[in-house]
Amino acid sequence: MAAPVVEVTSVSKTYYRDKMPIPVLSNLSLVVPEGDFVALMGPSGSGKTTLLNMIAGIDRPDSGKVTVAGTDLGALGESDLAKWRARHVGFIFQFYNLLPVLTAFENVELPLLLTGLSKKDRREHVASALELVGLKERMDHYPRQLSGGQEQRVAIARAIVTDPTILVADEPTGDLDKQSATEILDLLTQLNRDDHKTIVMVTHDPRAAEHAHVQRHLDKGELD
Amino acid sequence: MTQTTMRVFKLIFKNTLRHKLRTFLTIMGIAVAIMAFGLLRTFVSAWYAGVTQAAPDRLITRSKISITFTLPLAQKEKIARIPGVEAVTFGTWFGGYYKDPKDFFAQIAFEGPESFTLYPEFIVDTAGLRAFGSERNAAIVGQATMERFGWKVGDAVQLTGMIYPGQWDFVIRGVYTGATDATDISQFLFRWDYIDQRMQQEMPARAGQVGWWVIKIDDPAKAAQISNAVDREFDNSADETLTETEAAFQQSFVAMAGTIIFSLEVISILVIGIILLVAANTMAMTARERISEYAVLKTLGFNGGHILGLVAGESLLIAMLGGGLGLLLMFPLLQGVGAALRAWFPAFPIDPMTYPLAVVSAFAVGILAALFPAWRAIRVSIVDGLRRVG
Numbered sequence: 001m002a003a004p005v006v007e008v009t010s011v012s013k014t015y016y017r018d019k020m021p022i023p024v025l026s027n028l029s030l031v032v033p034e035g036d037f038v039a040l041m042g043p044s045g046s047g048k049t050t051l052l053n054m055i056a057g058i059d060r061p062d063s064g065k066v067t068v069a070g071t072d073l074g075a076l077g078e079s080d081l082a083k084w085r086a087r088h089v090g091f092i093f094q095f096y097n098l099l100p101v102l103t104a105f106e107n108v109e110l111p112l113l114l115t116g117l118s119k120k121d122r123r124e125h126v127a128s129a130l131e132l133v134g135l136k137e138r139m140d141h142y143p144r145q146l147s148g149g150q151e152q153r154v155a156i157a158r159a160i161v162t163d164p165t166i167l168v169a170d171e172p173t174g175d176l177d178k179q180s181a182t183e184i185l186d187l188l189t190q191l192n193r194d195d196h197k198t199i200v201m202v203t204h205d206p207r208a209a210e211h212a213h214v215q216r217h218l219d220k221g222e223l224d
Numbered sequence: 225m226t227q228t229t230m231r232v233f234k235l236i237f238k239n240t241l242r243h244k245l246r247t248f249l250t251i252m253g254i255a256v257a258i259m260a261f262g263l264l265r266t267f268v269s270a271w272y273a274g275v276t277q278a279a280p281d282r283l284i285t286r287s288k289i290s291i292t293f294t295l296p297l298a299q300k301e302k303i304a305r306i307p308g309v310e311a312v313t314f315g316t317w318f319g320g321y322y323k324d325p326k327d328f329f330a331q332i333a334f335e336g337p338e339s340f341t342l343y344p345e346f347i348v349d350t351a352g353l354r355a356f357g358s359e360r361n362a363a364i365v366g367q368a369t370m371e372r373f374g375w376k377v378g379d380a381v382q383l384t385g386m387i388y389p390g391q392w393d394f395v396i397r398g399v400y401t402g403a404t405d406a407t408d409i410s411q412f413l414f415r416w417d418y419i420d421q422r423m424q425q426e427m428p429a430r431a432g433q434v435g436w437w438v439i440k441i442d443d444p445a446k447a448a449q450i451s452n453a454v455d456r457e458f459d460n461s462a463d464e465t466l467t468e469t470e471a472a473f474q475q476s477f478v479a480m481a482g483t484i485i486f487s488l489e490v491i492s493i494l495v496i497g498i499i500l501l502v503a504a505n506t507m508a509m510t511a512r513e514r515i516s517e518y519a520v521l522k523t524l525g526f527n528g529g530h531i532l533g534l535v536a537g538e539s540l541l542i543a544m545l546g547g548g549l550g551l552l553l554m555f556p557l558l559q560g561v562g563a564a565l566r567a568w569f570p571a572f573p574i575d576p577m578t579y580p581l582a583v584v585s586a587f588a589v590g591i592l593a594a595l596f597p598a599w600r601a602i603r604v605s606i607v608d609g610l611r612r613v614g
Contacts, residue, residue, distance in 0.1 A: 053607055056523070058522075058523055058605075058606040058607060059605075059606070059607050078528075079527055082522065082525050082527045083525060085523065085524070086524060086525025091523050091524070093610070097520040099520070101235065101241075101242060102238070106231075110524055111524045111525060113231055113232075114524075114525050114526065158524075
């Protein structure tokens, strides 16, 4: 078995709505080996997105420990955590979250602006990423000029352009039609298979989950 | 400048154009506020123009009771004998009008052509001065008033007197210009003996009376000492005097309008305050709309400093564009207003500090308007920010 990239150990998380505690995760543990493709499934409110956010370093548990790529995320301050995310995590959102005023090229280039790469190197990286998702010829298009599926592919290019350790995807096909969803899932499968990207994907679509190696179900904050 | 910084600038610029109408209206609002700020400051400067232009070696002596009370001509010789006094002349307020009482301009009776030697800032040609000395009803008129009424040298002008009742016929024999932009070039100056002659015939009790004395002294440092000496000369007489420097004399007029001037100063600050709130509201709306985008940027690894840069950069860009436009439009506006109000503000000087103050105000508006929205954008957690998507 490959070495673990993600180790979630006994994490708990409670949100508060109007001072009323709402437990989301309860003493949950999860290990994701390097190169794995894991689908986290479960009904709304089961805590799957919260778990994904913790793995991506954008949320913190109340208790327990999250180690990703050998780093204990709880030990990092906000600034170091931001740097860590830039280096290790590629995030794919349900609603793509491209900046509407930037072209596809500029959106994909965004994470590279934090790396200190030269303009020429950045251009090469962006071109490669867009080529990989099949949108090199549309690099000068703005998000409004792209279909939903194309926007999501640009978002995937943005997620992989820095060659992160792990890709996390939150309902990546949730806003797409069936054909576009299939294309996106094929692309993720290809990234996992050919580029050995570790992927953790949240979905409530069983057909999407079938693309993953492992399916884990959350219910009421606990993994099956 | 790093390429990253240039990219951020590009993003700021593109963000600024996202809501073109809102950005345009905010820029126009700031521009109008900056113009209003400049205009109000210039009004205050115009009020003080007489004070700042006052000669340090000129004293003004008026009736101790009030400026509206006249003084006897006989005082002249006594004043002239006081040590330190180099020359003495006088002025008298005529208070008439030309055709329409609403068309105000100052008319002052001078002793004669020699009065102009005490006012080197009034530049008159020799022919005009010579005619002023030889013709009793000659007038020398400031260039601004000449242009205002379309008068030419040689024109006959009839004024209606209010303090000195009746119709008064003058012939314009000269035009005076100002030594500086701030010199009052709106006055209508004529000879005092022209009105005094008629007063001797029609109202003898008012003959031989002048409005105020203008005293040239040999040393401005002795102004207080000479002023005291003049006033002591007429102590316990029927016509006690109050002597002060010309600047203090002018200041006393400004002081009468002190509340108005103070109000103008307060309003000029309030204008900046109001536009700060408008700009802050724009930036708050902008930042609120983009909370999810900031969350995405933070997810990608951008930190609070980057978010602050984006919000403050956009706010500064809008504020400086508005400030720049306001400054560009301020100059012609002030020229126009100055020309329109020349009768009331003969000098409408733009205070040189107005420009840097306007730039600093626009800059401060840009920064302050961004602070709260930026603080909020930085403080919102990524998770909360991403929840606002869709």
